[in-house]
Structures are given as C-alpha cells and as structure tokens.
Amino acid sequence: MTQFINGNWRDGDGHPMASFNPANGEQLWQGNAATSAQVDAAVAAARSAQFDWFMLGFEGRLKQVEAYRTQLEVHRELLAETIAQETGKPRWETATEVTAMIGKIALSAKAYQQRTGTSENALPVARAVLRHKPHGVVAVFGPYNFPAHLPNGHIVPALLAGNTVIFKPSELTPKVAELMVKLWQQSGVAAGVINLVQGEVETGKALAGHEGIDGLFFTGSSRTGHLLHQQFGGHPGKILALEMGGNNPLIVKDVADIKAAVHEIIQSAYISSGQRCTCARRLFVQQGAQGDALIDMLIKAVKAIKVGPWNAEPQPFMGAMVSETAALGMLAAQQHLQQLGGQSLVVMQQLQVGTGLVSPGLMDVTSVAELPDEEYFGPLLQLIRYQQFDEAIVMANSTRYGLSAGLLADSRADFDYFFARSRAGIVNWNKQITGAAGSAPFGGIGASGNHRPSAFYAADYCAYPVASMEADTLSLPATLSPGLTL
Ligand SMILES: NC(=O)C1=CN([C@@H]2O[C@H](COP(=O)(O)OP(=O)(O)OC[C@H]3O[C@@H](n4cnc5c(N)ncnc54)[C@H](O)[C@@H]3O)[C@@H](O)[C@H]2O)C=CC1
Numbered sequence: 001m002t003q004f005i006n007g008n009w010r011d012g013d014g015h016p017m018a019s020f021n022p023a024n025g026e027q028l029w030q031g032n033a034a035t036s037a038q039v040d041a042a043v044a045a046a047r048s049a050q051f052d053w054f055m056l057g058f059e060g061r062l063k064q065v066e067a068y069r070t071q072l073e074v075h076r077e078l079l080a081e082t083i084a085q086e087t088g089k090p091r092w093e094t095a096t097e098v099t100a101m102i103g104k105i106a107l108s109a110k111a112y113q114q115r116t117g118t119s120e121n122a123l124p125v126a127r128a129v130l131r132h133k134p135h136g137v138v139a140v141f142g143p144y145n146f147p148a149h150l151p152n153g154h155i156v157p158a159l160l161a162g163n164t165v166i167f168k169p170s171e172l173t174p175k176v177a178e179l180m181v182k183l184w185q186q187s188g189v190a191a192g193v194i195n196l197v198q199g200e201v202e203t204g205k206a207l208a209g210h211e212g213i214d215g216l217f218f219t220g221s222s223r224t225g226h227l228l229h230q231q232f233g234g235h236p237g238k239i240l241a242l243e244m245g246g247n248n249p250l251i252v253k254d255v256a257d258i259k260a261a262v263h264e265i266i267q268s269a270y271i272s273s274g275q276r277c278t279c280a281r282r283l284f285v286q287q288g289a290q291g292d293a294l295i296d297m298l299i300k301a302v303k304a305i306k307v308g309p310w311n312a313e314p315q316p317f318m319g320a321m322v323s324e325t326a327a328l329g330m331l332a333a334q335q336h337l338q339q340l341g342g343q344s345l346v347v348m349q350q351l352q353v354g355t356g357l358v359s360p361g362l363m364d365v366t367s368v369a370e371l372p373d374e375e376y377f378g379p380l381l382q383l384i385r386y387q388q389f390d391e392a393i394v395m396a397n398s399t400r401y402g403l404s405a406g407l408l409a410d411s412r413a414d415f416d417y418f419f420a421r422s423r424a425g426i427v428n429w430n431k432q433i434t435g436a437a438g439s440a441p442f443g444g445i446g447a448s449g450n451h452r453p454s455a456f457y458a459a460d461y462c463a464y465p466v467a468s469m470e471a472d473t474l475s476l477p478a479t480l481s482p483g484l485t486l
C-alpha cells in the first residue's frame with residue numbers, strides 16, 4: 001500500500017518503484033507509482049476536507065498537529081533509522097533530523113501567530129481587523145537529502161494555517177514518506193487533510209499541473225524548480241514557494257585559530273556527504289604562508305574523515321551518498337574539473353562498487369579559467385586561492401545562485417565589509433554555513449529561490465491576509481458626502 005488518499009491506504013496503479021540502502025544495495029521498499037487518476041482522487045479528497053479543517057480554528061488544528069508531534073516523539077528511533085537506511089546518512093545525523101521535525105511544531109505555531117496572526121486597530125468609526133486565511137489545497141514536494149525534515153517544514157505550517165496537503169516525496173525516499181504519513185494517520189488526522197502520492201517525475205508533473213491545487217511548496221533542485229516556475233507562469237492566483245540549490249562560497253581571511261577554521265570548513269562542505277543545499281562548494285583562501293598552513297591541515301583532516309554505512313560503529317562522519325548513480329555523477333564532475341585544469345589535493349573515490357560510498361574530495365581550481373557555475377551535490381570542495389579580499393568577494397558572488405555564504409575571519413570589520421557586499425539569503429561569520437536555524441527564515445536569491453523563504457517565514461506563504469473594516473452596528477455618518485440626500 002503506497003498511496004494515502006482520503007484516509008485510506010491503497011496500491012498505486014502506475015509502474016513499479018523501489019528504494020534501496022545505498023551502502024549495500026539491499027531493497028528496502030517496493031510499490032507502484034500513483035497514476036494521474038489517483039492524483040485527481042488525492043486532490044479531490046484534499047478539497048472536500050479543507051473547509052472543515054479550516055473551521056476547526058487555529059487551536060483545533062494545533063491540537064491535531066501536536067498529536068502528530070507525540071507520534072514523532074514515540075517513534076523517533078524508528079524514523080531516524082528509516083531515514084538513515086534509505087538515504088545512507090549516519091544514525092547520529094538522522095537523529096538530529098527527527099529532533100528538528102519535533103521542534104518544527106512549536107516554531108511553526110509561534111511563526112503563525114507572529115507573522116500571520118490576527119490584529120485589530122481602532123478607527124474613529126470602525127475597527128480595522130487583519131486576519132489570515134489558508135490558500136486551500138496545496139502540494140508539497142520534497143527532496144531526498146532531508147526526506148522528512150524538509151517536507152515537514154512545509155507540511156506543518158501549511159496545515160496549521162488551515163490548508164490541506166498532497167505530499168509528493170522524492171522517489172528515492174518513499175519508505176520515509178510512508179512512515180511519516182502513517183504517523184499522521186496514527187495521530188488521528190481527519191481523512192483528506194493529508195494525502196500521499198508516491199511516484200517519479202510523471203506523478204510530480206500530474207500534481208504540479210493539476211488545476212485543483214491552489215499552491216505548491218517545493219524543496220529540490222534548481223532545475224526542477226525552474227521547470228515548475230515555467231509551469232506556474234500565467235497562474236498569478238496560485239502560490240509557488242521554491243527552495244532550491246546553491247553554489248555556495250566560504251572565504252577564509254586572517255584567522256588565528258587555523259584548526260577551528262578547518263573544522264568549520266569540514267562541517268560546511270562534507271556534512272551529509274556534501275548533500276545539503278547549504279554546503280560550501282567553493283572555498284577561498286588567501287595566498288601566503290597562513291593560507292598554505294591552513295590548506296595543509298585541511299588536506300590531512302579531509303583524508304582522515306571516516307566514511308561508512310549508516311549503522312557502522314564507531315559512527316562515521318559521512319555516510320553513503322543517496323545512490324551509486326549520485327556517487328558516479330560526482331566522480332564525473334571531479335573528472336570534468338580536472339580536465340578543465342583543476343588539481344586534486346584529495347581525490348574523491350568510490351569506496352565500494354555498487355554503492356554510494358565515496359570518500360571526500362578537495363580540488364584546487366584556482367587556475368581554471370571558466371569554472372562551471374554548477375551545484376555539484378556531493379562531497380567535493382573546490383579551492384580557490386586569492387590575493388585581495390575584494391577579489392575573493394567578487395568571485396564568491398560570481399554565481400547565478402545565492403543561498404548561503406560565509407566568512408571565517410577574526411575581524412568584525414572584515415565581516416561587516418563582506419556582509420554588505422555578499423549576495424545570499426544566509427550569510428554567516430565564523431560559523432559553518434550548513435545547519436540553519438528553524439527560528440530564522442531559510443531561503444536564497446537568484447537561482448536559489450523565488451523570494452518565499454521557508455523555515456520561520458513559511459507561515460507567510462501558507463496564508464493570505466484579509467483586511468476587514470468592521471462595526472457592530474450600522475450608523476449614519478454625522479455628515480453626508482456632498483450631493484447625497486437621505
Ligand atoms: N533550498 C533548500 O531549502 C534545499 C534545496 N535542496 C536541493 O534539492 C536538490 C536535491 O534534491 P532532489 O531530490 O535531487 O531534487 P529534485 O528536484 O530532483 O526533486 C525534488 C522533487 O521534485 C520532483 N520532481 C522532479 N522533477 C519534476 C518535474 N519535472 N515536475 C514535477 N516534479 C518533479 C521529484 O520527484 C521530487 O519529489 C539539490 O539541488 C539541493 O540543493 C535540498 C534541500 C534544501
């Protein structure tokens with residue numbers, strides 16, 4: 001049973017699908033994709049449930065969402081293990097993913113009140129009241145790298161605002177999605193409030209193009225996000241929130257504690273095997289003895305990173321990439337950069353054929369004249385040596401993306417200078433550029449987003465404002481407008 005439509009589990013009527021443990025090829029899940037008729041049924045179920053869900057009121061909806069939080073708390077280990085098996089991420093890391101999901105409930109309730117709540121202003125003859133209403137039926141599309149936390153970051157605020165949801169997860173992580181929705185079901189949510197359609201691109205297209213949805217909240221690649229943006233062209237009445245990738249820069253300038261800098265670089269570039277949209281892809285280090293010393297230490301530290309299956313003990317820092325295909329794609333990217341003139345300082349290698357297990361790579365691309373502005377979504381960091389800070393900032397900004405950026409530097413003045421000039425939605429100082437806070441907005445500019453940031457600001461795209469002028473009784477004004485007689 002792979003699809004959850006109107007409160008019932010049923011098989012997909014489409015083609016067969018499966019998911020695998022990327023560290024050993026073991027099959028974890030199988031089922032069939034949803035057809036477009038099943039997408040129709042899910043949209044219809046969400047539509048017929050929506051008004052009653054809205055009319056529960058915020059407190060009623062929050063109670064339901066809190067019952068889901070209880071399910072997450074009770075089943076946190078099972079969920080963390082399922083995410084680890086299906087994505088390859090180590091257990092220590094997926095435990096933090098589930099913790100973030102649990103924290104999302106209180107944060108989203110606070111965000112709803114702060115950003116989209118109700119307010120009232122007294123006017124001389126009336127009250128000006130501001131309330132927010134849900135869009136209606138929304139589709140949520142998730143990526144594979146955080147298969148639970150990131151869709152959860154759309155689903156929870158969407159439901160709290162009074163929307164009903166059709167969730168289309170990544171085809172690489174159907175088992176995680178199924179478990180998430182089972183926990184919603186066990187929390188007692190009414191039929192049709194959350195629906196699950198599993199499938200690949202065809203299912204995604206059927207849902208994204210469905211005339212019955214009022215909006216789509218997407219986290220995924222820039223390529224797919226751009227396709228969706230085109231598809232939504234000509235539909236100004238539908239809301240589209242796009243959280244996409246990045247080609248994120250991290251600059252190092254004048255740091256006394258080189259070891260601490262190396263630690264922040266590794267946490268920025270290699271966490272989740274480089275499969276975070278916020279990961280540093282380009283590292284800028286000044287020419288000179290201090291830069292040389294930092295790079296020597298970085299090379300040693302990268303070579304020492306432990307890579308292994310999700311359940312290896314002691315735990316590795318990096319697990320398998322999500323699939324062998326993804327791993328081979330990264331090796332091809334490495335080869336391409338080498339052909340352009342990049343010098344590998346640490347060569348990325350597949351550790352076991354048939355798996356997504358790869359070692360981390362570091363490449364000096366300073367001499368590459370035309371560095372591709374691509375998001376290589378894996379553990380490969382490109383190093384660029386620079387002479388002047390201004391030159392580094394110009395190169396850092398030389399990307400069509402604009403998700404995260406960072407500076408490691410001892411001087412506050414250097415950060416202020418960098419902050420004023422950098423173009424990204426997340427700009428950090430002396431902190432890794434991965435691991436964003438759910439209490440802040442999360443999104444980027446350029447090809448990284450469409451100005452509808454998620455996390456704390458997700459509330460904004462889940463509801464629209466309604467302004468009302470209200471008076472308890474009718475009354476005639478003291479003076480009538482010129483030309484009126486009653
Ligand atoms: N800015 C952000 O918040 C984040 C962005 N990402 C980005 O996500 C990417 C990795 O995730 P992926 O799962 O590979 O992304 P993806 O774009 O391949 O897939 C995302 C979702 O869209 C669906 N989809 C794919 N093609 C479609 C089409 N033509 N029409 C409709 N639906 C379609 C997929 O089935 C999946 O559910 C990276 O680029 C990463 O940077 C990942 C996490 C956070």
Ligand SMILES: O=C(O)CCC(=O)N[C@@H](CCC(=O)O)C(=O)O
Binds near residue numbers: 436
């Ligand atoms: O949505 C939130 O609560 C904050 C955003 C977040 O958790 N971002 C993570 C993962 C996103 C990614 O890089 O793929 C992060 O910044 O590490």
